Amino acid sequence: MYVIGKREFMSLFKGVKSLIVIAILLVTSYYSAKFANFLLSGIELSAKEAENIHTVGLLGLLLLLGQLFIAGLSHDTINRETHERTMRFLVTRTSRTSIVLGKFLGIWLFWFICLIISFLIISIFAQKIDIFIFSQIMSLVTYQISFTILLSALIPKPGFTMFLGIVVGLSFPILGLWVVFTSNVWVSWTKYITPFYYLEREDFSFLVIFIVAGIMLFFANFIFKRREC
């Protein structure tokens, strides 16, 4: 698991796509933190909102485009190896659960490092690190990584997960926010399986997101165990 995780982690730092995503994260963190005071003077905010103003750019970026970024980088984490048959080298050496967990661990660690750096940049301006918001963001990212791995285990063709990753990445925040605020009884129940409902509440209910992510990862593993390589 750790060997696969390490390789996944290292390979994510290589390539143009990763560098672009890292650059977007860091630039957004830097400028949103730098101009946070300007925002404070322009609009009326509650004390709580004003306190977290430095992280608003990063949080907004990940809420709107996080799924797209993660799917863009890791949509083929499992199906690419199955498609190209390199997976045969892995499944004949270790358990399939180790492969799924290793992939998850590597991707999660990549985003953890990127977000830690982003928060360190923000902390220069804010003079503090907000652990609560960092945890909320990590729960969101964990959810999105699990969802991406589930898609990659479910769909055998990497080309299709790329397409689906873009579609879902763009529609996910719109639909996610809609189901949180809609009164339509037929769809409003789905808010409990999206992260937005739990993130909107300013308490520790965001921890439920980790559980939902765990369930998705369980299903990804369940499907992958039945998949032929």
Place this chain on the structure above:
Amino acid sequence: MIAIETTQLKKSYGTAPIVKGIDLIIEKGEIFGFLGRNGAGKSTFINMLTGIIRPSSGTYSLLGVKGPNDQVKKRIGVMPDYSTLYGSLTAMEHLKYLSALSGKPAGKEWCLEILKLVGLESHVRKKVAKFSFGMKKKLGIALAIIHDPELIFLDEPTSGLDAESAIHIHKLILRLQKSGKTIFMTSHNLAEVEKLCTQIAIMKDGKIAASGTMDELRAFYRSTIKVKIKHSPVPTSEQINLHQWLESAGTDLEMKAPYVTITVIDEKKIAEIIRAFQQCRADVLRVEVEEPSLEDIFLDE
């Protein structure tokens, strides 16, 4: 000690059966050759044993451990067919990555030794994307043995290799056997199987049609022995008699003086044929007996 044991192992895709129930016992230390035409189910059988695909029914055990079992994976080495390697990694990086995954991280020295064994010592730092087909095959074998497994599965290890490389791999396979490893290999190269394997099975339509040592297979198929006889001229008055007698003795009779070629079903018939020539007042000058080669057995099957 038994290395591989399967009981009624089956695999179907939808309603199409690919492997139709295989019972097999392979002792430790053997080089087991698995033969069969394309589509006979050889690779499907290997893939079931190595965890690449799940059997539809039946049971199997590797090294005494009932499968599928993730723990036994550390004790087996697999060179799957049609595998793509990681193009962005070098041979050395492949060995380090996959040996670590097998739970026995290989050091630089050991990796170099293995690369030397397969004849890739001069391509240690080269990206695999730039490897030829034959070099990828050799690296595939290196990856199968890097973690010093007890049981090694090689799916067509020498197909696509030049003669020199193939001989090099044959020597390596024999060396692995001498060091106590069990090798299960598939091949289309009948001469290779005949030369290397201590046990052979021929697969046809998803079933094992014949199995045993080369001698056992020959004995089993000895019922079709091709005999070529060189004889002195047969008197004209005896020619019809001899022809009639030979026709009743075997099949595929060909009479082109001074040779007679005939296929008999029992080796006792050879002595009778010689006596028939003598009774027809012709001398038998030379007898050539062609025993069935693995190729004959394979083609018969």
